Amino acid sequence: xxxxxxxxIEAVSTQMPDKxxxxxxxxxxxxxxxxxxxxxxxxxxxxxxxxxxxxKYWPVDSMKEIIEQNGLSAELLKHDKQxxxxxxxxxxxERDYGIIDPEVIAAIRFHTSGRVGMSLLEKIVCLxxxxxxxxxxxxxENIRKLAKxxxxxxxxxxxxxxxxxxxxxxxxxxxLTVLARNDLVRLLEENK
Numbered sequence: 001x002x003x004x005x006x007x008x009i010e011a012v013s014t015q016m017p018d019k020x021x022x023x024x025x026x027x028x029x030x031x032x033x034x035x036x037x038x039x040x041x042x043x044x045x046x047x048x049x050x051x052x053x054x055x056k057y058w059p060v061d062s063m064k065e066i067i068e069q070n071g072l073s074a075e076l077l078k079h080d081k082q083x084x085x086x087x088x089x090x091x092x093x094e095r096d097y098g099i100i101d102p103e104v105i106a107a108i109r110f111h112t113s114g115r116v117g118m119s120l121l122e123k124i125v126c127l128x129x130x131x132x133x134x135x136x137x138x139x140x141e142n143i144r145k146l147a148k149x150x151x152x153x154x155x156x157x158x159x160x161x162x163x164x165x166x167x168x169x170x171x172x173x174x175x176l177t178v179l180a181r182n183d184l185v186r187l188l189e190e191n192k
Contacts, residue, residue, distance in 0.1 A: 002098040008050055016057050024053055026132030034124040038151055048107035048125045055088040063088045079174050086112040114180030123151045130158040152184045
C-alpha cells in the first residue's frame with residue numbers, strides 16, 4: 001500500500017525525535033532545491049528525503065535482525081552502527097511504506113555511504129543530508145557553496161569531511177565511502 005505524501009510524513013515523523021524530524025524537513029527542502037537545480041524529479045527526491053532516516057532511532061538489535069533475516073548487506077555489521085539505518089531504512093521503505101521505485105530505495109540505502117556509480121537521485125539525497133540548513137560542522141559552508149556549482153564537487157567535499165573526521169578520531173572508514181569518493185573524483189577528472 002503506497003502512502004500519500006501527507007500520510008508518509010505523518011508515519012515517518014513519529015519514528016524519530018523532534019530534532020531529527022527537523023533535520024529531515026531540512027533534507028526534504030534541500031533535496032527539492034538540488035533536484036530542481038540539477039534536473040531530477042523533485043517529488044522523488046522529496047520522497048527519498050522523507051524516508052532517509054526512518055530507521056535512525058530504531059534499536060540496534062532490531063536493525064541487526066532485519067539485516068540478518070532479510071539478506072541485506074552483512075558487511076555493514078562489521079562497521080559503525082550509524083551506517084545500519086540507511087540499509088534498514090531502504091528495506092522498510094519498501095516493506096512498510098510501499099515504495100517500489102528502485103531509485104528512491106537506492107537513494108535511501110546509500111545516503112550515508114555513497115557508492116560507485118551513484119545515480120542523480122542518490123547524489124541529491126546524499127548531498128542534501130550534508131547541507132540541509134540545520135547542519136553546522138566545520139566545512140559545511142564550503143560544501144554548500146560547491147553544491148551550487150556541482151553535485152560531484154559538493155559530494156567529494158562532503159566525503160572528504162567525513163573521512164577526515166574519521167581519520168582524526170582513528171575510526172574505521174566504511175570502504176564504500178572511499179570508493180564512492182574516488183569514483184566522483186575520477187568522474188570530475190574525466191569531465192575537465
